[in-house]
Amino acid sequence: MATSIEDVARRADVSISTVSRVLNRHNVVNAQTRKRVEEAIAELGYRPNVFARGLMLRKSNVLGLVLPDLHGEFYSEIIRGANLKARECGYHLLISSVTADDDGQDVLATIGAQGLVDGMIVMVTEMSSRIRTSLGDAPVPLVVLDGDIQGATHDTVAIDHRNGAESLVRHLLSLYPTSPIVFLGGHATNLDTIDRLNAYQKVLAEVGREPSQKDIVYLDYSYETAFRYASERVLEWSAARSVVFAANDEMAAAVVDAALAATLDVPADLPVAGFDDTRIAQLTRPRLTTVRTPMAQMGAKAIELLCERLESPDRPPNRVTLPTEVVVRESCGGPPAPGS
Incomplete structure (x- = not known):
């Protein structure tokens, strides 16, 4: 039978409320009594019921992170950074995923409304994401990644995709000023694809160029789809002296592999x-x-903003935009940057 808080109180010869104060780190318990309670906890192997304790205190010390997917290094790196910061701030992290076709009601009802988390971070990557409508009534403090939610008071963390894409396209034009640049994006409704495509079109317009419609391709960010598509196009791209700008590294790697499979040289025959x-x-x-x-x-940063929101619920919403930078390596020709 599991040890109860009553067992600890009897062993330490104190009241249940005194044990509770020790567990909740209240300083009103004198050092001698605290030591007696802590020894009783250790001897009996008592483990508090975290869920019941959370209901009583209206605080779970758990934060929720909801992403569009859990596959791939992009999402795993977000999770890694969030988890490290959450632990640093004294919280645990609960992770789930909601696709663009899901309104997220199950997630919000389960981990939000039932008090399993003190606050939530949600990434919104699609203009058509149904969860946008649900988050307007989010039952807990909210931080949104890469988007905004109408009707909700929330903090936002975004990446400066546009500036990064503009810098990359300018770099490609500096190496290949007359070459067509093929843009491989994700879904047409994907917010990151939209930002990177707008940047690509803006920089080309600055030099008086307008991309052909066949040079703008919507895929799904996966290696497999990009490899299949590129395998049918790399010879054509190479013959036109094109450069390929893929909107993520998986698709870029797929284009490189498709080119090599077609006995082309990257970057001599096809820069990527x-x-x-x-x-x-x-x-x-x-x-x-x-x-x-x-x-x-x-x-x-999202965890940091969420913790600040929990400490100061009425402070004004904060929007943070994180910078990007071009990293020059060998796939496009030209000298790689030192240490890249």
């Missing part, structure tokens, strides 16, 4: 660039020129 600077950018041969995004920092 990616986005995010995940580990695949350095594992691909040749290594990828890409845009470094602060994925772990994004998760950590």
Whole structure:
């Protein structure tokens, strides 16, 4: 039979409320009594019921993180940064996922309304995400990653995708001023794809160029889809002296592999660039020129804002935009940056 708080109180010869004060780190218990209670807890192997305690205190010391997917290094880095910061702040992290077709009501009802978490971080990557409507009535403090929710008071952490994409396209134009640049994005409704595509079009317009419609391709950010598509296009792209700008590193790596499978040389026959600077950018041969995004920092900053919100519920909403930078390696030609 599990040890109860009553057993601890009897062993330490104190009241149940005194045991509770010791467990909750209240300083009103004198040192001698606290020591007696702590010894009784250790001797009996008592473990408090965290859920019941949370209901009583209206505080679970758990934060929720809801992402569109849990697969891939982009999301795992966000989780890593969030988890480290949460532990630093004295919280545990509960992780779930909600796709664009899901309104998230189950998640919100289960971990939000029932008090399992003190606050939530939600990433919204699609314009059409149904969870946007649900979050307007979020039952707990909220931080939104990469988007805004109408009708909700929340903090926001975003990555400066546009500036990173603009810098990358300018770099490609400096190397290949007359070459067509093929843009491979995710879904047309994906917010990151929209930002990176707008940046690509803006920079080309600055030099008086308008991309052909066949040079703008919507895929799904996966290696497999990009490899299948590129395998049918790399010879055509190479013949046109094109450059490929893929909106993430997985798709860029797929284009490189498709080119090599077609006995093309990268970058001599087909320069390729990616986005995010995940580990695949350095594992691909040749290594990828890409845009470094602060994925772990994004998760950590969201936790930081959420903890600040829990401490000061009425403070004004805060929007943080994290910078990006171009990392030059071998996949596009030109000299790689030192230490890249």
